[in-house]
Amino acid sequence: MSEVLQISKLTKSFTGNAQPAVQKVSFSLKKGDIATIVGSSGSGKTTLLRMIAGLEIPETGQIIIDGKVINDKNIFIPPEKRNCSLVFQSYALFPHLNVRDNIYFGKNSSQNYDLIQNLIEITKIDQIQDRFPHQISGGQQQRVALVRALAINPSVLLMDEPLSNLDRELRLNVRTEIVSLLKKLKITTLIVSHDTEDALAVSDRIIVLEKGMISQIGSPLEVFNTPKNCHVALLFGQSNFIPIDNLKKKHKYFILNEKNEKVISVRPSQLKIVNELALDDDFFFEGSIINICLLGLHKQLTIKCKQFVVNVNLSNLEEAIIGDKVKVVFKKTHFQI
Amino acid sequence: MFRVLKNEILFKLNGWTFLSFIIGFLIIIPIAFVAIQFNNSSENWYHIQENVLYKYIYSTLILVLGTGVLSVFFGVTTAWIISFYEFPGRKLLEWGLILPLTIPTYIAAYSYYDVLETFTPLMLWIRNNISFSAMNLFNDFMVYFVTIIVLSSVLFPYVYLSTRASFLMQGNKLIESAKILGYLPGQIFWNLILPLSRPAIVAGLSLVIMETLNDFGAVEYFGISTFTTGIFRSWMGMDDVGSALRLSSYLMFFVLLLMYFEKRMRGNAKFDQNNDSSLTHKRLVLSSSKSKSVLVICLVPFTLGFIIPVTRLSLWSTSASKDFFNIELMQILFNSIGLASFSSVIIVIISIILLFSSKYFNSQIVKITNQFSVLGYSMPGAVIAMGILLVSAYINGITNIIITGTISSLFIAYLIRFFAVSSQPIESGLENECSQINQASRNLGKTAFQSLIKINLPLLKKPIFVGGILIFIDVFKELPLTLILRPFNFDTLATLTYDLNKQAQIFDASVPALIIIIVTMIPVIFLNKKLERKS
Numbered sequence: 001m002s003e004v005l006q007i008s009k010l011t012k013s014f015t016g017n018a019q020p021a022v023q024k025v026s027f028s029l030k031k032g033d034i035a036t037i038v039g040s041s042g043s044g045k046t047t048l049l050r051m052i053a054g055l056e057i058p059e060t061g062q063i064i065i066d067g068k069v070i071n072d073k074n075i076f077i078p079p080e081k082r083n084c085s086l087v088f089q090s091y092a093l094f095p096h097l098n099v100r101d102n103i104y105f106g107k108n109s110s111q112n113y114d115l116i117q118n119l120i121e122i123t124k125i126d127q128i129q130d131r132f133p134h135q136i137s138g139g140q141q142q143r144v145a146l147v148r149a150l151a152i153n154p155s156v157l158l159m160d161e162p163l164s165n166l167d168r169e170l171r172l173n174v175r176t177e178i179v180s181l182l183k184k185l186k187i188t189t190l191i192v193s194h195d196t197e198d199a200l201a202v203s204d205r206i207i208v209l210e211k212g213m214i215s216q217i218g219s220p221l222e223v224f225n226t227p228k229n230c231h232v233a234l235l236f237g238q239s240n241f242i243p244i245d246n247l248k249k250k251h252k253y254f255i256l257n258e259k260n261e262k263v264i265s266v267r268p269s270q271l272k273i274v275n276e277l278a279l280d281d282d283f284f285f286e287g288s289i290i291n292i293c294l295l296g297l298h299k300q301l302t303i304k305c306k307q308f309v310v311n312v313n314l315s316n317l318e319e320a321i322i323g324d325k326v327k328v329v330f331k332k333t334h335f336q337i
Numbered sequence: 338m339f340r341v342l343k344n345e346i347l348f349k350l351n352g353w354t355f356l357s358f359i360i361g362f363l364i365i366i367p368i369a370f371v372a373i374q375f376n377n378s379s380e381n382w383y384h385i386q387e388n389v390l391y392k393y394i395y396s397t398l399i400l401v402l403g404t405g406v407l408s409v410f411f412g413v414t415t416a417w418i419i420s421f422y423e424f425p426g427r428k429l430l431e432w433g434l435i436l437p438l439t440i441p442t443y444i445a446a447y448s449y450y451d452v453l454e455t456f457t458p459l460m461l462w463i464r465n466n467i468s469f470s471a472m473n474l475f476n477d478f479m480v481y482f483v484t485i486i487v488l489s490s491v492l493f494p495y496v497y498l499s500t501r502a503s504f505l506m507q508g509n510k511l512i513e514s515a516k517i518l519g520y521l522p523g524q525i526f527w528n529l530i531l532p533l534s535r536p537a538i539v540a541g542l543s544l545v546i547m548e549t550l551n552d553f554g555a556v557e558y559f560g561i562s563t564f565t566t567g568i569f570r571s572w573m574g575m576d577d578v579g580s581a582l583r584l585s586s587y588l589m590f591f592v593l594l595l596m597y598f599e600k601r602m603r604g605n606a607k608f609d610q611n612n613d614s615s616l617t618h619k620r621l622v623l624s625s626s627k628s629k630s631v632l633v634i635c636l637v638p639f640t641l642g643f644i645i646p647v648t649r650l651s652l653w654s655t656s657a658s659k660d661f662f663n664i665e666l667m668q669i670l671f672n673s674i675g676l677a678s679f680s681s682v683i684i685v686i687i688s689i690i691l692l693f694s695s696k697y698f699n700s701q702i703v704k705i706t707n708q709f710s711v712l713g714y715s716m717p718g719a720v721i722a723m724g725i726l727l728v729s730a731y732i733n734g735i736t737n738i739i740i741t742g743t744i745s746s747l748f749i750a751y752l753i754r755f756f757a758v759s760s761q762p763i764e765s766g767l768e769n770e771c772s773q774i775n776q777a778s779r780n781l782g783k784t785a786f787q788s789l790i791k792i793n794l795p796l797l798k799k800p801i802f803v804g805g806i807l808i809f810i811d812v813f814k815e816l817p818l819t820l821i822l823r824p825f826n827f828d829t830l831a832t833l834t835y836d837l838n839k840q841a842q843i844f845d846a847s848v849p850a851l852i853i854i855i856v857t858m859i860p861v862i863f864l865n866k867k868l869e870r871k872s
Contacts, residue, residue, distance in 0.1 A: 015341075055776050057344050076348035079779040092777035095770075096795045105791075107782025152781060 002067075003028040004188040005052070005084075005156050010061030012047055020059070021047045023212040029156075029205075032186040034179070036199035038235060039209035045192040048209070049158050052190065053086040054079035066155045080107070084156035089164060091145035093133040099144050100129040106152035119147045122181055139170045146178065150185065157182070159191040163198055175201055196236045200224060208232050226265070229254045233265035240266045240310040247283050266330065268300055268311040273318075273326045284329045289322050303328060341701055349700045353785055357694035360687060361706025364753050367724030368589070368712060374727075375586040379579030385571065389562060393584070396481075397563045397591075400556070401546050403485035404492060408545040411489060411638040412496025413538060417526065418635055420504035423620040424628035430635045432865045437642030438494040439857040441814040441831070443554020444850040445491045447838045448646035450558070452483050484559045490642035492548050496541035503537030504530065509619060522621075535602075543599040550592060551717040553817040554835055564588040565817065568719040572821075578726070585723040592715050647854060653847035666833075670852060673813055673829040676744075680751045681759075681808035685801055687752060688759040693793060696767045697775050697785055707760070714757035718750075718817035725750050725822060742824050750818045755811050759804030766800030767793070803867075806860045814853050 006028040013020040022044040029035055037045045050056040052063055054070070054077065063071035065084055070077040085106070093102050103120070104110055120126050123143040128136050136144070142162065149157060162178065163171045179202045182189050193199050199206050200220045208215040208223060208231075216228040227233035230241065241263040244253045253262045277284050287305030294316075301312045301320055312328055314320055345354075419431050437445075456479050464472040507530065515525045531538075553565045562570075564584055572581035623631060691710070695703040713721060729740040740746045771793050778788040794801075816831045823832060830849040837846035 053776075053780055055780070057348055059340060074347065076344075078348075079776070080782050080784060082780075084780075086777070086780045088773055088777060090773060092773045094774055094777075094792060105778070105781055105783070109781075148781070 002031070003064075004031050004033075004066060005029040005190065006062075006064040007048075007052070008062040008064075010048065010051060010063065011059045012044075012051060012056060013059055020044075020212050022051065022058075022209075025061070025209070025212075025214055027207055027214065027217055029188050029190065031188055032183075033204050034182055034189045034191070034202060035205040035207055036191045036193050036203040037207045037209055038193055038196055038199045039215075040235065041194065043209040044212040045194075045209055046160055047212075049086070049160055049190065049192045052156070053084060053158055054082050055086075083154055084158055085149040085152055085154040086158040086160065087145050087149045087162055089161040091133075091141050091165075093141060093145060093148075095133055098130055098132050099125065099136065102133070102144055103129075103148050103151050106148060108153075109151040112151055112153050115153060116147065116151045119150055119181075122184070123147055123177065138166055139174055142166065142174055143177070146181070150187070155188065157187050157189045159189065161192055161194065163193070163195065171198075178202065200236070208235065225267075225270070226252055227254075230256055230265075238268055238311060240268065240271070240308075242266050242283070242310070243307065246285065246307070266310075268313040270331050271310065271312040271328050272331050273301075273312060273314060273320075274329050275327070277327060277329065284327055286325060286327050289320055289324045289326060292320055292322060301326075345700060345702050349698050349702075351698070351785075353690070353694040354698050354700045354703050357691045357700075357703045358706055361691055361703065361710045363749075364710040364713065364756060365706065367721060367728045367749075367753060368709075368716060370727045370731075371582060371585045371589055371720055371724040373586070374579075374582040375590065377579045377583045377586075379577050379583070381571065381575050381577045381580050382583060385567070385580050385584070389567065392562050393564050393567045396556075396561050397550065399481055400484065400488070400561065400563060401549050403481065404488045404549045405542055405546055407485055407489035408493040408496050409538060409542055411493035412541060413500050413531075413534075415493075415635050415638060416497050416500035416504055417530075418631045420501055421620060422631055423622045424631055426632055427620075430632075430639065432862065433643070434497055434635065434639055435494050435861060435865050436858065437491045437639070439810075439854050439861050440491045440643065440646050441554070441816065441853065442488055442491055442548065442552045443558065443816055443831075443838075444650070444814075444834060444853065445487050445642070445646050446484070446555035446558045447834070447843065447846060447850065448649045449483065449487050450838075450843060453479060453559075480559050480561060484555060484561055486641065487555060487559075488549055488552065489545075490638050491646075492545045493638055493642065495544040495548070496538060499537040499541035499544075500534055503534040507533055539599055539602050543595065546595060547592065547715050547717075550588065551719075551817065553719060553820070558838065564591070565717055565719045568723065569817075569821075572723070578723075582723050582727060585720040588717060589720050592717070592720075596715055647851075650847040650851050650854070653844045654851055656844040657848050658845060666848070669828045669830055669833050669849070672827065673831070673853075674856075676747070676829060677809045677812040680748060680755070680812045681805045683748060684752050684755055684808050685759050685763070685805045688756060688763050688804060689789075689793075689797075689801065691756075692760055692764050692767055693785075693789055696764075696772065697779075697788065710753075711757035711760055713753035714755065716754070718754060718815065719821065721750050721753050722818050722821035724753075742822070744824060744827075747819065747822045747824075750822050751808075751812050751815070754815075754818060755808050758807045758811055759801075762800035762803045762807075763797060766797045770796045803864065806864060810857045810860055814857055 008026050010022055010025045011020055012022045025044075025048060027035075037048060039045050047056060051058045051071070057076055058071055060073070061071070062069060065082065068083075069075055070082050094105065097105065103116060109116065120129070123146065125140060125143050125147065128140055128144075133141055133144070142165070146159075146162070149159075163175060166174055175198060191199075191202065203220055205217060206220055206223045207217050210231050216223055216232050223232060224236050227236065227239075233239040233241070241256050244251060244262045244264060247264070251264045253264050255261065256263045274284075285305045285307075287303040287310075289301050290304045290309075291302035293300045293302075295313075298313045298315055299320070301314055303310050303312060303326060310328065320326075415430075415434050419427060419434070456475075460472050460476055463475050511529060511533070512525055515529050520528065550563075550565065552563075553569060556563050557566050557569070564587065568581045568584045568588070571577045571584060691703065691707050694700060695707050725746055726741060729746060733739055733741070740749075774792055774796075775788055778792050783791070813829075814831055816835060819829055819832055820835065823829070828836070830853050834846050834849045834853065837843075837849070
């Protein structure tokens with residue numbers, strides 16, 4: 001399948017900042033791919049998205065959409081002439097236009113009547129078409145912004161923190177709706193999110209940015225289970241960094257600190273407590289429980305052994321007492337990666 | 338730098354940005370022309386430097402200092418009372434204290450024309466009992482004293498408005514916190530409210546100082562030689578354009594210096610905008626005796642700046658000669674309204690083009706030319722007028738086209754002087770209302786013109802209206818620029834008032850003066866009501 005969006009060595013600096021906001025970023029997306037750019041604040045996520053949309057001019061690098069160069073050393077196609085549309089974080093609905101006029105605002109959108117009607121139906125906003133943005137809920141605004149962006153039938157859809165303004169319950173619903181809609185339309189989508197849970201839930205691929213550079217690109221499972229560095233590991237939640245000296249088999253490791261300590265990242269959920277060790281257990285250690293923390297659906301044990309301390313998730317059904325000596329091993333799933 | 342320039346030229350240059358850059362550049366040129374005249378030599382310059390330059394500097398500094406201090410005193414005191422206390426008449430005074438703004442400084446001066454005469458017996462007594470030089474000293478003192486009071490009483494609303502807005506924006510939380518920490522009301526004012534309002538007070542004060550420097554009518558009437566009167570005297574009295582230009586450039590650098598200090602004093606402080614503005618102050622209800630005291634305090638500047646001038650002008654207007662109310666007066670009224678209306682429409686359109694281009698295309702070059710273009714508002718009218726005359730002479734020399742003494746030169750002058758007035762509300766409207774939705778509109782494939790018509794203009798109706806009204810008021814009462822640049826035999830109400838007062842026709846002069854006050858009062862009240870509703 002041909003690539004719809006190709007980004008090559010994209011770099012952008014802002015005056016007054018010593019470090020570039022985005023540095024030599026390269027990746028490509030195929031038709032129908034849903035990719036999410038994640039990273040901490042100031043990592044360059046939104047700048048990257050805005051460059052693709054044409055709202056920022058890159059310093060160097062190339063952007064190609066549908067085989068057409070829209071950004072190069074001496075080429076800059078303005079946003080209005082690019083075949084991509086952006087859903088803004090605050091939705092940017094036109095406050096003086098009703099929902100219908102907002103949706104039909106885009107270039108040539110009136111020619112996509114059937115598509116728009118279909119989108120309106122799927123997103124269940126047909127009842128609110130005569131209302132103004134301030135008269136509808138946040139979730140509805142989000143859907144209107146999405147339909148408006150899709151109404152011009154873009155090759156690439158860009159979404160800047162599309163779920164950040166919604167409360168948790170609404171977010172889960174809208175998240176599911178968006179994914180099913182995008183999959184149905186097979187539209188290439190690039191989402192920016194600081195929420196790794198959203199990224200894991202909606203993406204085919206995840207691009208992790210750190211200080212303007214790509215730290216890792218991979219499937220959600222890859223990035224979650226085998227992060228390439230400490231930053232990626234911690235971005236997706238709590239993790240134990242276990243020195244590779246303690247492992248029987250070879251694993252992809254990374255350097256943890258200046259002491260050149262070679263470690264792998266193991267999530268608390270990827271460890272379990274066993275009574276007896278099996279022969280194929282790659283890693284195990286014994287230690288004593290020094291803390292127990294109740295986390296709703298499960299509890300987390302902090303276990304201290306000679307060399308290090310690890311956190312292990314344990315079902316609420318199982319019992320544990322501080323001071324108990326326990327054996328900890330990898331869950332089988334960890335090896336399946 | 339090279340990258341920015343490359344982006345601007347390669348990727349952002351289009352009809353909009355090019356046109357905006359050219360207009361912005363044209364606005365800057367007259368001011369820039371004046372700036373390079375600081376070394377202009379003329380035959381009279383030696384005389385000016387030896388005999389009067391010191392006086393210009395001295396008088397200007399005294400006026401600026403005195404008017405500044407008194408305006409801050411009037412403005413902050415009244416803003417404090419109106420914002421924090423409840424007493425009978427507060428609501429009326431809240432907007433009443435803005436009304437002195439409707440009275441131009443030169444009209445206020447005419448309404449106090451005979452004040453100095455009341456001191457004549459005292460001066461005679463000083464001459465007879467002390468010395469002639471003591472009388473002169475006292476006379477000088479009284480001239481400055483009266484001028485400062487007259488100027489402050491009509492300019493203090495600038496400080497009052499900015500300070501009151503700052504007080505209201507501070508909300509109640511900080512005051513309640515201070516109370517809990519054991520602060521008394523007086524301590525809260527001095528240690529909390531006042532330092533927090535410093536940026537607002539400095540902003541109001543800088544406007545007062547700029548208006549003082551711009552004033553020509555009042556200082557000329559009271560016989561004080563300032564830079565502005567010096568420019569007029571050099572050009573019109575001595576027919577020495579070179580000296581007038583050199584004085585203008587000096588005055589301009591003084592204003593730039595002032596702006597630099599204002600910026601430094603204000604810094605980037607925006608303390609008053611961090612707090613919950615939705616919580617308005619719980620005003621302290623005052624006892625009957627205290628109510629009377631604060632009422633008197635508020636009434637002093639209001640009476641000096643509005644009641645006395647309006648009452649005296651109204652009384653004098655009844656004695657105006659009957660044949661004064663003729664077609665000529667109607668023609669002059671029509672001139673003023675036409676000039677102000679047309680100027681406000683043109684300047685607002687130009688402001689929209691310049692600001693929209695800068696924001697929509699994120700053009701740094703247009704942004705820079707726009708930033709320089711707003712400098713005109715800080716420049717005294719006389720400086721701008723000299724700049725226009727200079728540029729007109731150059732154009733005339735090259736193309737034989739005569740611009741001097743035409744309506745078009747007056748429009749250009751108003752554009753330079755008042756571009757900032759309309760650009761301020763329109764720019765903040767663009768920033769607050771349209772910034773992201775313009776990006777959305779571009780992203781959805783709309784052209785700049787479509788975005789302007791379909792998105793920006795409907796959303797910017799209010800700021801455009803406010804900008805237009807403010808320009809109308811300013812042009813309607815403008816004197817120094819109009820006086821220098823008006824076409825031959827062309828009068829406005831402002832120039833008519835000036836001319837009649839110069840001929841000592843006080844009663845007749847009161848009629849156009851009153852018309853100016855009434856016409857500017859209507860939009861001022863209207864705008865204030867709107868702002869009140871908004872706050």
